[in-house]
Amino acid sequence: MTTATRPRVPRGIEYNLGFFVRLGLLLGVLGGIGAATLPAIPILGYGLLAHHDSITSYVAWLFGWCQHSELVSEGIYGCGQYGLPVPLFEPAVVMQRVLGLVGLGRPPKVTVDYVVAIIASLILLHFVVISVTLIIYILRKVIGYMQARLGPMRVGPKGILQTLIDAVKLLAKEDTIPGTADKVMFTLAPVVVFIPALLVYVVVPFGDSKGFIARDLNIGILYVVAMSSITVIGIILAGWASDNKYALFGAMRAAAQLVSYEVPGVLVVLGPVIMAGSLGMRDIILAQKGGVTEWFIWSPVPLVGFLVYLISSLAETNITPFDLPEAESELVSGYNVEYSGMKFGLFFLAEFANSFTVCFVAAALFLGGWYAPPVFKLAAGLTLALSVGLCWIELPFLLRWALAASALAVCLGMPDHGWGSLYWMMLKASGLQFLTMWIRATYPRVRVDQLMEFAWKGLIPISLVYLAAVGLWAAINQK
Amino acid sequence: MPKTEALQINMGPQHPSTHGVLRVILQVDGEWITSAEPDLGYLHRSFEKLGEMRTYINYLPLTDRWDYLSAMNNNLVYVMAIEKLLGIETPERCQWLRMILSELQRIASHLVFVGTFGLDVGANTPFLYCFRDREKILDLFEEFCGARLTYTCMRIGGLCGDAPDSWIEGVENFLNYLPPMLDELNALLTGNEIFIQRTKNVGVMSPELAISYGASGPFLRGSGVKFDIRKAQPYLKYPEVDFDIPVAENGDCYDRYICRFNEMWESLKIVRQCLDKLPDGDVQAKLPKTIKPPPGETYTCIESPRGELGVYMISDGTEIPYRLKIRGPGFVNLSVFPELARGWKLADVVAILGSVDIVMGEVDR
Numbered sequence: 115m116t117t118a119t120r121p122r123v124p125r126g127i128e129y130n131l132g133f134f135v136r137l138g139l140l141l142g143v144l145g146g147i148g149a150a151t152l153p154a155i156p157i158l159g160y161g162l163l164a165h166h167d168s169i170t171s172y173v174a175w176l177f178g179w180c181q182h183s184e185l186v187s188e189g190i191y192g193c194g195q196y197g198l199p200v201p202l203f204e205p206a207v208v209m210q211r212v213l214g215l216v217g218l219g220r221p222p223k224v225t226v227d228y229v230v231a232i233i234a235s236l237i238l239l240h241f242v243v244i245s246v247t248l249i250i251y252i253l254r255k256v257i258g259y260m261q262a263r264l265g266p267m268r269v270g271p272k273g274i275l276q277t278l279i280d281a282v283k284l285l286a287k288e289d290t291i292p293g294t295a296d297k298v299m300f301t302l303a304p305v306v307v308f309i310p311a312l313l314v315y316v317v318v319p320f321g322d323s324k325g326f327i328a329r330d331l332n333i334g335i336l337y338v339v340a341m342s343s344i345t346v347i348g349i350i351l352a353g354w355a356s357d358n359k360y361a362l363f364g365a366m367r368a369a370a371q372l373v374s375y376e377v378p379g380v381l382v383v384l385g386p387v388i389m390a391g392s393l394g395m396r397d398i399i400l401a402q403k404g405g406v407t408e409w410f411i412w413s414p415v416p417l418v419g420f421l422v423y424l425i426s427s428l429a430e431t432n433i434t435p436f437d438l439p440e441a442e443s444e445l446v447s448g449y450n451v452e453y454s455g456m457k458f459g460l461f462f463l464a465e466f467a468n469s470f471t472v473c474f475v476a477a478a479l480f481l482g483g484w485y486a487p488p489v490f491k492l493a494a495g496l497t498l499a500l501s502v503g504l505c506w507i508e509l510p511f512l513l514r515w516a517l518a519a520s521a522l523a524v525c526l527g528m529p530d531h532g533w534g535s536l537y538w539m540m541l542k543a544s545g546l547q548f549l550t551m552w553i554r555a556t557y558p559r560v561r562v563d564q565l566m567e568f569a570w571k572g573l574i575p576i577s578l579v580y581l582a583a584v585g586l587w588a589a590i591n592q593k
Numbered sequence: 594m595p596k597t598e599a600l601q602i603n604m605g606p607q608h609p610s611t612h613g614v615l616r617v618i619l620q621v622d623g624e625w626i627t628s629a630e631p632d633l634g635y636l637h638r639s640f641e642k643l644g645e646m647r648t649y650i651n652y653l654p655l656t657d658r659w660d661y662l663s664a665m666n667n668n669l670v671y672v673m674a675i676e677k678l679l680g681i682e683t684p685e686r687c688q689w690l691r692m693i694l695s696e697l698q699r700i701a702s703h704l705v706f707v708g709t710f711g712l713d714v715g716a717n718t719p720f721l722y723c724f725r726d727r728e729k730i731l732d733l734f735e736e737f738c739g740a741r742l743t744y745t746c747m748r749i750g751g752l753c754g755d756a757p758d759s760w761i762e763g764v765e766n767f768l769n770y771l772p773p774m775l776d777e778l779n780a781l782l783t784g785n786e787i788f789i790q791r792t793k794n795v796g797v798m799s800p801e802l803a804i805s806y807g808a809s810g811p812f813l814r815g816s817g818v819k820f821d822i823r824k825a826q827p828y829l830k831y832p833e834v835d836f837d838i839p840v841a842e843n844g845d846c847y848d849r850y851i852c853r854f855n856e857m858w859e860s861l862k863i864v865r866q867c868l869d870k871l872p873d874g875d876v877q878a879k880l881p882k883t884i885k886p887p888p889g890e891t892y893t894c895i896e897s898p899r900g901e902l903g904v905y906m907i908s909d910g911t912e913i914p915y916r917l918k919i920r921g922p923g924f925v926n927l928s929v930f931p932e933l934a935r936g937w938k939l940a941d942v943v944a945i946l947g948s949v950d951i952v953m954g955e956v957d958r
Binding site for chain 2: 257260261262359360363434435438441444446555556557558559560561563564
């Protein structure tokens with residue numbers, strides 16, 4: 115008896131050229147990764163060539179992606195000083211080791227770097243996962259309170275373990291793949307979405323020390339932009355491979371939206387880059403050292419750059435007024451409608467990881483990173499104190515205001531260097547994250563054409579004018 | 594060259610914004626809708642036929658299930674039809690109480706509309722605000738008749754019981770409670786720039802189109818036709834209270850929304866006047882031992898929150914109606930939907946369908 119095969123659902127566009135589409139998507143993935151890493155090579159290579167006495171060591175470095183440990187130990191690149199990512203199986207090192215074994219060269223001195231690298235990457239991974247878990251819990255709580263309900267209450271005290279349990283549930287779920295789906299692509303998509311979300315954290319500056327940034331690439335912000343734009347490929351993969359019309363719709367919308375909003379986002383990012391004269395995240399923050407007025411949210415053109423960046427990053431991370439690719443009421447769930455189990459979990463994780471990255475980047479580019487001048491300390495302290503004192507009404511009166519007072523005291527007393535800088539960076543990023551939650555609870559969803567119009571007729575002209583203004587300002591003020 | 598062709602999408606019967614189990618067969622060209630065809634019947638429970646198999650009294654609980662968001666009005670039109678056949682006049686107090694109940698029900702139903710319409714265009718918060726406020730009305734109903742959704746509250750010739758004084762007090766408290774909440778809702782949703790962009794000039798229905806399809810209720814009044822059964826063919830004590838009929842001009846989704854929103858204010862006004870004029874007395878009329886209306890027929894209609902809700906009833910002089918036809922406003926209003934949706938975007942279909950304000954229980958019956 116032959117089992118009846120389910121007829122393939124006809125699609126809007128007849129994909130008779132399935133093979134080519136698949137090939138194209140694969141090339142797209144490779145191209146995206148290439149586009150992200152290729153610019154790094156000449157830029158990094160420019161500085162490096164000077165230190166390589168032979169072309170072989172340069173090539174070895176090139177293939178090793180990161181500098182190998184000999185150079186590190188010589189302190190040329192500074193990577194080893196604050197420890198990060200020397201890949202475990204870095205080809206150059208492996209080759210040197212093999213050569214060393216057969217007596218054709220010196221074995222590299224690598225042990226310490228490997229340990230540091232592994233520890234650091236584990237810390238980053240855990241930071242991402244734990245912060246996302248917390249953010250999801252806080253989001254549900256915050257939106258719950260905004261919507262006159264309680265949010266999660268059952269698992270753990272005040273429902274604090276709810277996300278953990280949800281993650282366990284996702285892990286335990288059957289991982290289904292629809293019968294007509296493209297299995298390879300379907301499985302690949304969440305990975306393609308999740309990995310860049312994780313990789314972006316490599317250049318996120320958490321605080322004022324080289325120890326608080328995994329790797330201060332001198333193309334930092336370019337790397338962020340390149341990495342986060344890979345996401346769209348994963349989303350298209352997911353939508354196309356699911357063989358579901360709603361998913362396809364979501365994917366098409368995502369492609370249009372993410373590509374459009376990348377343009378104003380990147381244009382506006384160039385403002386702080388011009389002002390700081392560097393693409394490195396650390397350098398950009400260091401350039402905003404001189405107090406609140408020096409922050410790039412005000413500095414040459416007040417607010418415009420920051421707002422445009424915030425709006426376009428909302429759109430890039432699919433947050434509410436722009437959540438068309440996964441519009442609940444139209445597309446049910448959009449591109450991830452067919453996903454279940456941890457594959458869905460990866461999409462979810464990536465989305466929140468991305469939204470937190472965006473907050474970090476915005477804080478670093480426009481809000482002075484970890485710098486907290488006295489004015490800002492006072493403002494932040496008062497805001498925190500009032501929000502604890504006035505909002506947390508289920509706590510007893512005295513306890514509530516004691517908490518508020520201590521929040522104020524912590525803000526006033528916390529230094530903005532060393533470990534204290536970690537606090538300020540997190541505070542600013544969390545504040546922005548809260549803002550996105552607030553927006554999420556307030557706004558309806560825009561329509562596709564309105565969305566595109568807003569990007570191309572609104573944000574892009576504004577960001578171009580902003581860029582021109584900043585450029586002019588920089589040209590005039592240059593000595 | 595890959596060739597493009599129209600894509601057929603099944604929206605529903607399981608879809609978050611088809612308000613139940615409506616299935617809409619959409620032909621889309623990209624995001625554009627070339628045709629939208631509602632496919633009904635997933636919630637068909639044969640209410641009209643059931644009416645021919647039950648006594649007049651036994652059928653009453655089933656009326657709650659027609660339009661489950663305004664069960665009071667369903668009760669009302671059903672018992673009014675029977676009273677008309679029997680030739681019974683209900684006591685004064687009963688009529689005023691019926692008015693209070695049906696206007697409260699109108700507010701509750703419109704609150705659900707505002708909330709779900711917000712959901713349809715992607716705003717999640719108004720929904721919960723609306724349901725919080727609707728809860729107060731349900732509490733009042735529960736105090737009155739013991740049920741929160743399917744009341745069977747209005748009985749032939751009267752009500753299930755008299756309203757205690759505490760209940761009247763509760764209604765008064767509610768009248769003071771709701772206005773600030775409506776203002777808040779107004780500020781959150783009606784004034785929201787994105788909401789206005791999503792609904793203004795979307796799904797425009799001309800008055801001629803609306804009338805030719807037999808549309809009624811706020812759906813019709815959004816197009817500028819000032820027709821309300823409470824004014825046109827008054828029933829209960831509506832001529833004795835002072836209220837306006839909110840009308841809008843453009844006939845787009847926003848106008849339909851605004852009409853319903855303003856109706857809530859008018860209903861509040863009506864309930865307040867009813868409370869002032871509420872007389873003492875009995876709430877139950879004298880009834881014959883068995884309900885056996887003399888042979889004859891009647892068409893009775895009222896203004897339900899969704900429009901003209903009518904019952905056409907033929908009695909052959911037995912305990913069981915010969916024919917019970919229900920004229921559901923949602924069903925009639927939905928018939929305009931294909932005309933409205935054509936030429937708009939996928940996202941607009943959701944908004945337009947939301948602005949029709951259907952309840953599938955009454956569309957499918």
